[in-house]
Amino acid sequence: MEPRSDQFIIDNAERYKRLVAAFKPSKSDAKGDGSTTAASGEIVVSARVRPMLEEELAQGFPSGIHIRGKTNIIDLHALKQPVRGLPTITSSSYAVDRVFGPDSTSSEIYESLVKPLVPWAWSGGVSTLFAYGQTGSGKTYTVSALERFVAETLMDGSMEGERLINVSIIELAGQTAYDLLNARKQISILEDSLGTTQMAGALEHRVSDKETFLSYIEAAASLRRTAPTLKNDSSSRSHAICRIRFENPDLPAADDGLLYLIDLAGSEAARDKAVHDATRMKEAREINTSLSVLKDCIRGRALADADAYSGRAAAAKKPAYVPFRQSTLTKTLKHVFDPASARSCKTVVVACVNPCLADLGASKNTLRYAELLRAVVPKTKAAEYSPTAPATWNNEQLCDWIRRNSGTPPINPSLLAPTETGPQLLRLPLPEFLSRCLKTALVIPDQAQAFQAKFWKLHVDAASKPAPAPTTATPTSALVRLALLDSSADPEPDAGSIPFRERIRPGMVVRWTPREEYASFVVGGKERKGMAVVLCPAGAVGGRVRDFRGVVVNDGEEGKEEEGGRYLCAMVAPSLLPGSYGVSLWRQAVVAVEEMEAEVLMEWDEATRYYYMTV
Numbered sequence: 001m002e003p004r005s006d007q008f009i010i011d012n013a014e015r016y017k018r019l020v021a022a023f024k025p026s027k028s029d030a031k032g033d034g035s036t037t038a039a040s041g042e043i044v045v046s047a048r049v050r051p052m053l054e055e056e057l058a059q060g061f062p063s064g065i066h067i068r069g070k071t072n073i074i075d076l077h078a079l080k081q082p083v084r085g086l087p088t089i090t091s092s093s094y095a096v097d098r099v100f101g102p103d104s105t106s107s108e109i110y111e112s113l114v115k116p117l118v119p120w121a122w123s124g125g126v127s128t129l130f131a132y133g134q135t136g137s138g139k140t141y142t143v144s145a146l147e148r149f150v151a152e153t154l155m156d157g158s159m160e161g162e163r164l165i166n167v168s169i170i171e172l173a174g175q176t177a178y179d180l181l182n183a184r185k186q187i188s189i190l191e192d193s194l195g196t197t198q199m200a201g202a203l204e205h206r207v208s209d210k211e212t213f214l215s216y217i218e219a220a221a222s223l224r225r226t227a228p229t230l231k232n233d234s235s236s237r238s239h240a241i242c243r244i245r246f247e248n249p250d251l252p253a254a255d256d257g258l259l260y261l262i263d264l265a266g267s268e269a270a271r272d273k274a275v276h277d278a279t280r281m282k283e284a285r286e287i288n289t290s291l292s293v294l295k296d297c298i299r300g301r302a303l304a305d306a307d308a309y310s311g312r313a314a315a316a317k318k319p320a321y322v323p324f325r326q327s328t329l330t331k332t333l334k335h336v337f338d339p340a341s342a343r344s345c346k347t348v349v350v351a352c353v354n355p356c357l358a359d360l361g362a363s364k365n366t367l368r369y370a371e372l373l374r375a376v377v378p379k380t381k382a383a384e385y386s387p388t389a390p391a392t393w394n395n396e397q398l399c400d401w402i403r404r405n406s407g408t409p410p411i412n413p414s415l416l417a418p419t420e421t422g423p424q425l426l427r428l429p430l431p432e433f434l435s436r437c438l439k440t441a442l443v444i445p446d447q448a449q450a451f452q453a454k455f456w457k458l459h460v461d462a463a464s465k466p467a468p469a470p471t472t473a474t475p476t477s478a479l480v481r482l483a484l485l486d487s488s489a490d491p492e493p494d495a496g497s498i499p500f501r502e503r504i505r506p507g508m509v510v511r512w513t514p515r516e517e518y519a520s521f522v523v524g525g526k527e528r529k530g531m532a533v534v535l536c537p538a539g540a541v542g543g544r545v546r547d548f549r550g551v552v553v554n555d556g557e558e559g560k561e562e563e564g565g566r567y568l569c570a571m572v573a574p575s576l577l578p579g580s581y582g583v584s585l586w587r588q589a590v591v592a593v594e595e596m597e598a599e600v601l602m603e604w605d606e607a608t609r610y611y612y613m614t615v
């Protein structure tokens with residue numbers, strides 16, 4: 001019997017406090033000292049336990065959450081009524097990377113955890129802060145305070161160099177997105193043909209002073225509080241994303257830095273049993289899915305980074321899978337999660353916890369989720385030093401290589417990598433790498449760019465060497481090929497140096513402008529473009545095979561000159577999910593080689609079962 005009513009808790013509050021005071025954690029239930037290392041130092045998972053609110057104290061509820069001394073372990077004690085006898089407590093414990101108790105201020109959290117995200121994004125990296133937790137646990141309180149501190153840091157003149165700062169703030173409710181800086185106008189989250197996610201229709205506002213910045217933050221917050229469509233609890237049922245984009249006018253071609261501050265939907269909205277309304281149920285399911293996909297993405301990205309920078313040859317292993325296309329939230333954050341994007345990311349998660357004993361179940365779920373985010377990778381031996389694998393170099397080995405390989409004049413290693421090891425320099429955002437190179441007198445941008453490419457090429461070559469002694473019966477090279485074949489890219493090593501028209505093969509995807517008779521193959525709007533996947537040479541099929549119009553593909557005429565230059569192809573067209581494509585295998589057309597304009601690279605995504613373009 002487990003009476004959980006609020007009255008039961010209030011009636012037994014004093015006994016509960018005595019039992020908690022007498023609680024001694026057993027050795028086996030302590031999860032280390034809370035310092036277990038997550039996969040990558042680039043992801044920090046923290047918990048913030050808010051103070052008990054006055055109304056909770058007034059009702060007589062005790063706190064059910066207890067931070068263990070100076071550790072990063074949190075003990076949760078639930079009050080139970082056994083079949084016979086007096087109420088007892090049952091305890092569970094959770095460990096995260098950092099814990100902030102009820103006395104910690106938002107300023108402490110900012111200084112120790114969030115502030116480093118700002119220069120990282122400023123220098124061209126991608127930084128993300130997530131606040132997660134049940135409704136009323138302090139997510140909005142925390143994120144809005146952190147946003148204000150970010151605005152201060154950006155505008156206090158402490159950052160090095162010039163940047164153009166652009167702010168947009170959007171809200172995601174289910175599959176729908178709204179612009180919080182444009183009267184909650186509906187916008188679309190789209191992946192363009194280069195694979196970049198666009199918040200199409202969202203306004204970006206250039207800011208250059210703190211007051212304007214704060215006024216945007218406040219305008220978005222008040223719009224969220226008074227959303228007309230979602231009544232009074234809109235903030236708990238939608239994700240709010242504040243994106244700050246940094247353009248570096250000195251490096252116009254470089255990727256812009258991105259800083260995301262995200263106030264997630266209340267995690268409990270998804271479990272609200274009292275909700276029977278169909279729309280609410282659907283909304284709750286979508287929140288649930290997005291939070292679950294988010295967890296898989298954070299873990300997946302951590303594992304992918306650990307693979308990429310570990311110095312171990314990773315190519316023979318199946319790459320860590322990051323299912324970022326499975327929800328609108330993670331699709332919007334493609335830069336953060338897509339391992340193929342090669343952007344250097346830092347992520348901080350703040351799990352917000354309501355300490356009230358009456359809400360212990362929800363707090364337990366929050367902390368369990370936080371623990372799951374810490375993708376702990378099995379410890380492997382540090383990779384042995386190899387002169388051709390930058391991921392195995394310490395700072396001294398790295399500096400030595402920079403001195404000998406950076407051209408004339410040599411780039412000063414103490415300006416490029418004052419403290420970094422090889423893996424750390426590999427993670428450095430590209431614009432920051434280039435800016436540091438340019439600090440050496442007389443080094444020009446072309447030299448910096450070429451040197452960065454040389455450094456990365458060495459890393460990629462080292463990482464793609466087949467691992468020794470495969471344990472399965474399948475030869476390693478076959479496994480590597482198999483992995484490559486999930487994409488339409490030609491798996492032959494020298495393919496890149498051969499023009500695409502000279503290496504046409506079944507499975508290659510091409511762009512073309514369909515002739516009038518194939519008008520229904522046009523998918524590219526005004527440009528009248530189409531895409532097709534090559535099936536076989538037109539001359540390879542039997543005499544009865546007809547194309548989409550009913551015209552015989554291979555009429556068998558002897559010695560037909562152009563046979564080698566015409567291919568039977570199937571139509572490739574946009575599909576249901578944004579950015580996804582499908583193959584209409586039976587809509588066939590004959591495409592001459594000279595009509596093929598470019599090769600398009602596509603990859604297969606097992607989770608959504610669609611194709612997506614790659615760059």
Ligand SMILES: Nc1ncnc2c1ncn2[C@@H]1O[C@H](COP(=O)(O)OP(=O)(O)OP(=O)(O)O)[C@@H](O)[C@H]1O
Pocket residue numbers: 049050051053133134135136137138139140141142235236237265266352
């Ligand atoms: N660290 C804190 N110190 C003092 N008060 C706090 C703290 N954290 C939260 N609160 C208070 O707790 C209440 C709930 O906080 P908040 O609105 O931030 O929760 P939330 O998790 O964003 O909820 P929702 O999901 O419904 O938006 C507010 O009244 C807020 O002022």
